[in-house]
Amino acid sequence: MPTFLYSIARQCARNRMRVLLGWALALTLTVGAAWVFAAPFNETISIPDSESASAQATLSNTFPEVADQTATVVIIAPTEQRLDSQSAKEAISAYLYTLSELPYIKGVIPPFTEPFSGMESKDATRALAYLRIDGPAAGFHSGDLADLTAQVKTLRYFLDGADVELGGDLYTVPNRSFSAVEASCIFLVAIILVIVLKSLMASAIVLTACLIGTVSTISIGLLARNFGAINFLSLTISIMIGSVLGILFALPIVARHRSQITSGMEITESIALAVGRSGNTIISQSLAVAVTAGMMLCVGIPPFTATGVLVLLTTAINVFSSCTALPALLGLANEWLAAESSPATVPVRSKLPGGARFALKHPIPAIALTALILIGTA
Numbered sequence: 001m002p003t004f005l006y007s008i009a010r011q012c013a014r015n016r017m018r019v020l021l022g023w024a025l026a027l028t029l030t031v032g033a034a035w036v037f038a039a040p041f042n043e044t045i046s047i048p049d050s051e052s053a054s055a056q057a058t059l060s061n062t063f064p065e066v067a068d069q070t071a072t073v074v075i076i077a078p079t080e081q082r083l084d085s086q087s088a089k090e091a092i093s094a095y096l097y098t099l100s101e102l103p104y105i106k107g108v109i110p111p112f113t114e115p116f117s118g119m120e121s122k123d124a125t126r127a128l129a130y131l132r133i134d135g136p137a138a139g140f141h142s143g144d145l146a147d148l149t150a151q152v153k154t155l156r157y158f159l160d161g162a163d164v165e166l167g168g169d170l171y172t173v174p175n176r177s178f179s180a181v182e183a184s185c186i187f188l189v190a191i192i193l194v195i196v197l198k199s200l201m202a203s204a205i206v207l208t209a210c211l212i213g214t215v216s217t218i219s220i221g222l223l224a225r226n227f228g229a230i231n232f233l234s235l236t237i238s239i240m241i242g243s244v245l246g247i248l249f250a251l252p253i254v255a256r257h258r259s260q261i262t263s264g265m266e267i268t269e270s271i272a273l274a275v276g277r278s279g280n281t282i283i284s285q286s287l288a289v290a291v292t293a294g295m296m297l298c299v300g301i302p303p304f305t306a307t308g309v310l311v312l313l314t315t316a317i318n319v320f321s322s323c324t325a326l327p328a329l330l331g332l333a334n335e336w337l338a339a340e341s342s343p344a345t346v347p348v349r350s351k352l353p354g355g356a357r358f359a360l361k362h363p364i365p366a367i368a369l370t371a372l373i374l375i376g377t378a
Helices: 002-014 016-036 051-062 086-100 142-152 180-197 200-224 232-262 267-277 279-299 302-332 334-340 354-361 363-377
Strands: 069-076 105-109 126-133 163-168
Touching (some): 002 016, 002 267, 002 302, 016 200, 180 200, 180 232, 200 232, 200 302, 232 267, 232 279, 267 302, 279 302, 302 334
Antiparallel strands (some): 069 126, 105 126
């Protein structure tokens, strides 16, 4: 395996522009496809063959409306008017009839209905109406939710001056998406890499290799929502594991390469040798993650199965990226990396730091102190 990885890395370093252009094209296509063919996350979590799932299935077959969710429409009367007047009732009836024509609405329960009580306030300035939504709230498309919110707001066209609010089961499932918090983690990782590697160029290469795998995982995971039940948590876990693997794979390769070019080794040979020597580490770490993901597949619970598949996918992507894109990046940045890794710029320490000397001399107190710090932090 090291010989095989050595030959691949050597070819990628020699043909670095072609390799990087190929990766850029692949990322562009996957990101574009994920953007165009976007599908909602499926946040429905069920355990097949469990007692609760069997009871829910039986209840849904007997009473199909149980499987549906409801949206609550709060109708607020215009100033100094009541909703129980004949004109207001006719306007509300026409308004609710319009909502019932929406494709995802299966039924409407209006206020002031004889079999039901308690759906209006005592002064008749507030009233409730219920919309029966087709299917569970977790499977309701965010685009349909936005459309329903806009349609509900049309009450003012039927009853001038009236206001309306929408709530209910639809809002119990959050519309999950990536935010600036996740993006800010990139800057934190970049700062840590600069501190560890003491090189801007080496840190940029490691971070770029990690981002290639991460972006590929996100794009393919978003595309997979069209073919299976992928929830936001499964994709998030796979991204976290993939990001860690990308950095773990890249760090030893970059460190070995910097050390070898410092001793005067030729650039392409150094890149190929660094990847080859790190091959056993990459393969062993990948197999450990793959075994864990395989165990998740054997559980038989859909969210675990989706997580296992995505983890296997991100592991394969990061292995391939470390053996192809990373050597190409190292070859592209050979002059800058060689200048930063010259003997004059690489600090040499003859002694271990004080903390390391203490840990080696007193291992048990060091372990106990570390455990106390971790427990206190948690």
